[in-house]
Amino acid sequence: MPPRVALATARAAWGLDPDEPALLAALAEAGVEAEPQAWDDPDADWAAFDLVVLRSTWDYAERRAAFLDWAERVEAATTLANPLEVVRANTDKRYLATLAAAGVPVVDTAFFAPGEEVVLPEHGEAVVKPAVSAGSRDTLRTWPGERERPLALAERLHAEGRTVMVQPYVASVDERGESALFYLDGAFSHTVAKGPILPPGADVIDGLHAAEDLAAREATEAERAVADAALDVLDADGLLYARVDLVDAADGTPEVLEVELTEPSLFLRYAEGSVERFARAIAAHARERARR
Numbered sequence: 622m623p624p625r626v627a628l629a630t631a632r633a634a635w636g637l638d639p640d641e642p643a644l645l646a647a648l649a650e651a652g653v654e655a656e657p658q659a660w661d662d663p664d665a666d667w668a669a670f671d672l673v674v675l676r677s678t679w680d681y682a683e684r685r686a687a688f689l690d691w692a693e694r695v696e697a698a699t700t701l702a703n704p705l706e707v708v709r710a711n712t713d714k715r716y717l718a719t720l721a722a723a724g725v726p727v728v729d730t731a732f733f734a735p736g737e738e739v740v741l742p743e744h745g746e747a748v749v750k751p752a753v754s755a756g757s758r759d760t761l762r763t764w765p766g767e768r769e770r771p772l773a774l775a776e777r778l779h780a781e782g783r784t785v786m787v788q789p790y791v792a793s794v795d796e797r798g799e800s801a802l803f804y805l806d807g808a809f810s811h812t813v814a815k816g817p818i819l820p821p822g823a824d825v826i827d828g829l830h831a832a833e834d835l836a837a838r839e840a841t842e843a844e845r846a847v848a849d850a851a852l853d854v855l856d857a858d859g860l861l862y863a864r865v866d867l868v869d870a871a872d873g874t875p876e877v878l879e880v881e882l883t884e885p886s887l888f889l890r891y892a893e894g895s896v897e898r899f900a901r902a903i904a905a906h907a908r909e910r911a912r913r
């Protein structure tokens with residue numbers, strides 16, 4: 622019997638992951654019976670799979686509790702990758718504070734829970750966004766010193782019971798974008814450059830995720846070192862997939878914008894051989910489970 626694998630997506634994201642067709646083909650090639658399944662499909666039979674791989678569950682940010690309940694049910698029924706414990710910690714960006722406390726360079730971040738007064742920087746541009754976030758939704762770049770729009774966004778997020786993050790706008794993003802470093806099955810795999818998402822003055826985006834300008838890139842040694850350190854601190858070095866998003870600080874050194882261990886786009890189409898490597902890793906994990 623070939624092992625059975627579900628690629629977890631969302632009803633709202635059905636068919637939208639550009640890596641999915643190639644991954645399904647590579648999994649078939651690797652002898653795995655794989656299919657997409659929406660996490661929010663009440664009829665899905667998760668126990669029928671040897672492995673459930675989180676992929677394009679892009680709509681959980683507005684209902685994290687329901688998503689974690691679902692992940693808990695799946696992990697009770699079969700194997701979830703990445704595991705529940707990782708997903709629980711990674712779906713709230715307060716893990717950035719853990720990284721900073723451990724000495725990993727991180728974009729300067731202040732967190733404001735509902736009920737706390739949101740403090741905006743007096744000078745320079747800032748970014749206001751939710752601590753549980755995906756797809757650049759509800760993410761606002763301010764003008765220097767601007768208060769009305771960012772405070773209105775913060776008030777709305779607080780009213781929804783969500784914690785607000787405030788960061789300085791990292792100026793290098795306008796020129797160099799960010800570097801996404803990918804690790805598959807614990808090994809460094811590839812790097813993709815992602816262009817700037819937030820033009821000055823723009824309103825928060827509508828829809829599941831912002832348009833992205835992508836290209837292959839070679840990570841610098843400094844970027845590799847920071848990404849490795851971040852994964853080490855988060856105990857994430859051996860996971861099936863991991864992605865670390867880095868930007869350049871004012872002095873040109875890399876700092877962490879985000880560590881994606883839940884549902885990162887893997888941009889496999891930008892790195893030759895990566896889809897086959899990922900499929901082989903998934904197949905190995907699924908066979909291990911099927912043997913038990």
Ligand SMILES: Nc1ncnc2c1ncn2[C@@H]1O[C@H](COP(=O)(O)OP(=O)(O)O)[C@@H](O)[C@H]1O
Nearest residue numbers: 748754755756757758788789790791794817818
């Ligand atoms: N502090 C910042 N400085 C510059 N750009 C930012 C900053 N925060 C977010 N962005 C832009 O907004 C996008 C989405 O923010 P991010 O923190 O990655 O959240 P998400 O989880 O929604 O991907 C980033 O890819 C980046 O282009």
Ligand SMILES: [Mg+2]
Nearest residue numbers: 756757866879
């Ligand atoms: Mg991001």
